[in-house]
Amino acid sequence: MRKHTMGLLAIAAASSLVLSACGGAEPGEPTGDDTAAAGGGETIRIGIKYDQPGLGLQEGDTFTGFDTDVARYVADKLGYAEDQIEWVETISANRETALQNDEVDMIFATYSINDERKELIDFAGPYFVAGQDLLVSVDNTDITGPEDLEGKNLCSVTGSTSAENIKAEYAEGVQLVERPGYADCATALASGAVDAVTTDDIILAGLAAAEENAGKFKVVGNPFSEERYGVGLPDGSTDTCEEVNAAITEMIEDGTWEELVTANTEGTGYVPNDELNPPTPDECE
Structure with a gap:
């Protein structure tokens, strides 16, 4: 994978529990210089699911769920406020294409990290491990x-x-x-x-x-795999990956991660596997 440099991380002032979403380049700006997490751009385009209750759900102009909440937190740490986020529907079949075609800057969409996908794009995280x-x-x-x-x-x-x-x-x-x-x-x-x-x-x-x-x-309640949710990034986003991982680590350490999981699964009886969660982000490649 190609490696690039980018600007310093802009840390926004701490906001509420549900903070802003994940960082990226300005719309139409080339990602080849790994500028996505430099902060200070006009908007950041974040790919999410629109049809997953509790994770990524669109209801009118409102976007809810654990993925969107994590995205808001990370984006805040990258210097983007809530009103600078442009949510983009990203279905499973088009996630790699969306990153490769510069349609989004980052993807938070129950995006399992695997070697085949890593041949095409980069991942930060994981920020959650499902089964x-x-x-x-x-x-x-x-x-x-x-x-x-x-x-x-x-x-x-x-x-x-x-x-x-x-x-x-x-x-x-x-x-x-x-x-x-x-x-x-x-x-x-x-x-x-x-x-x-x-x-x-x-x-x-x-x-x-x-x-x-x-x-x-x-x-059924009989999970049979480990699905490590990562943040999809364009290929060559090593510096951005490191900054996103730093934000994820802070989210876990300050207690926000646990609060967001609870808020988005309340009433379902769902309990994350505590042997796998909260996860430790991988080293960026």
Whole structure:
């Protein structure tokens, strides 16, 4: 990966619990000089999900969820106020493309760090470690883990690796059904078109707790992977990565991380794996 230099980190004054979002270059400004975290630009473009209750959800002009709250905190530390954030919908299938095409400066979108993606982009973090699990109808007693999906219909979001992981490692005969968003998978589950939905446990907990799904679904509660959520950055963003990691570390140490997790999963019964969380950010490459 190419390495670049950039300006010094601009630290904004401490604000409220939910602070501003993650740093990047000004719109249209080249990222080749790794200027994303220099601060002081007019706006910062942050890619998030728009359809994940508890993580990244758009409701009118309001954006809520753990990912958006973490993004706000990091961006504040990079010198960007709340009103300087430009939220950009970034679906799973287009995340690498959005970074490569300079459509966003950073991505906070339940973006699991893996080696294949690191060939194309950089990651800061992780800032959270989830576990892949299953969402089923509340009265379903047949599916207790991925091995029970043989011959079943399983929904996941286009571009996600979750369902492919199950097919490769647990149930070769599972029938994969892709939908553009997790809300679409929940609709398919409610109608009986699929038997289960798979993704990370914290996402499933958010879906189950959504008002329109109350009492319909349950999370199996048998996680079978580690999904390390990172901050997606353009390739060559070593200095930006280091500054984002410093902000994540501060967020964990000052207690904000725990408060944000609790605030965004309250009422779901979800408890993060305390052997994996809070995580320690990786060294930047």
